[in-house]
Amino acid sequence: MVQAQGERLFMNDVKKTDLVQIVPVHQETDDQLRAHYRVHEYFRVKDQSPEMQAAFFKKLEHCEIVVTTGSAGVKAPIMAQLPSLRLVACFGVGVDGVDLAYARSRAIAVTNTPDVLTDEVADFAIALLLASLRQIPQADRFVREGAWLKGPMPLTRSLQGQRIGIVGMGRIGQAIARRCEAFGVRLAYHGPRPKTTLAYAYYERLAELAQWSDSLIVACPGGPATAGLISREVMQALGPKGYLINISRGSVVDQQALIELLQSHAIAGAGLDVFADEPHVPQALVAMPHVVLAPHVASASQETRSAMGRLTLDNVAAFVSGKPLLTSV
Ligand code: 8YV
Numbered sequence: 001m002v003q004a005q006g007e008r009l010f011m012n013d014v015k016k017t018d019l020v021q022i023v024p025v026h027q028e029t030d031d032q033l034r035a036h037y038r039v040h041e042y043f044r045v046k047d048q049s050p051e052m053q054a055a056f057f058k059k060l061e062h063c064e065i066v067v068t069t070g071s072a073g074v075k076a077p078i079m080a081q082l083p084s085l086r087l088v089a090c091f092g093v094g095v096d097g098v099d100l101a102y103a104r105s106r107a108i109a110v111t112n113t114p115d116v117l118t119d120e121v122a123d124f125a126i127a128l129l130l131a132s133l134r135q136i137p138q139a140d141r142f143v144r145e146g147a148w149l150k151g152p153m154p155l156t157r158s159l160q161g162q163r164i165g166i167v168g169m170g171r172i173g174q175a176i177a178r179r180c181e182a183f184g185v186r187l188a189y190h191g192p193r194p195k196t197t198l199a200y201a202y203y204e205r206l207a208e209l210a211q212w213s214d215s216l217i218v219a220c221p222g223g224p225a226t227a228g229l230i231s232r233e234v235m236q237a238l239g240p241k242g243y244l245i246n247i248s249r250g251s252v253v254d255q256q257a258l259i260e261l262l263q264s265h266a267i268a269g270a271g272l273d274v275f276a277d278e279p280h281v282p283q284a285l286v287a288m289p290h291v292v293l294a295p296h297v298a299s300a301s302q303e304t305r306s307a308m309g310r311l312t313l314d315n316v317a318a319f320v321s322g323k324p325l326l327t328s329v
Contacts, residue, residue: 010299022068025091029309057081074096087319096222108329111315117299117305122175124298132271133157142178167215168220210237222249232257247298250275
């Protein structure tokens, strides 16, 4: 079958449900989407002229589904050009990239992929904490660069017996706390309210938690409610022997203040998996020897990304077949 615009459709496409994909999410999942749906790739037109974008959306007035990642999300102006939109399926647990208020105003369902990545991200937070305290990347470089031939590497900091403050005690924060217990540390947390089911000390004031902590692990959701939550004041309270670990969102930390406090050694070091303007990382952070950097990979194991993809696909399939969504936000 060939459409009037000259766009060639293969016979089985005629039976496929249309969906708009905002960004590529994961090769295996992207492949599965194309095997089962007619995918319209917004990321190929997002930098094109307004006329090209209008033409893209013009043929999608019937389209009910958007697939995206939690961090890239989908904003109101895009959703507004999809009058039939009823589902935004996110690959990822954080949905700070989605204009949730707009989605709610149009009764557009939003799904994400919680639980399947909790343990992976918590493992990575512990790995980043240990890498930062024990300077494991620096140790690797020390050997590779031949520095060991000139003498021993400087001593590092132990995790044993540390006071660990966790910012955000949701699924991931609690999984991090469970892992920390194995290292003989003391635990406390900050969040919107205390959780009566938890035995850890609760600090209503974040700066007080930071002052108590040897290491502060940021595990809260991103979005407007937590933007800049880890402020200069909080990081100053963490102090010159303190370490900041962020596996949350770059938006949660005042990144310029972090850079300045690291440069002046007002905090001892940091382990960062997320940044204010990914994938762009300030050269000032890249140049610092007492910072461990990672490219937003906390959930990025083969196994976990496959599980996230399956859950994304299952949410879309549930919507298409009129069944209850598995993981609505
Ligand atoms: C996502 C994440 O995979 O789950 C989240 O919120 O940050 C990651 O695990 C990322 O948003 C897109 O790759």
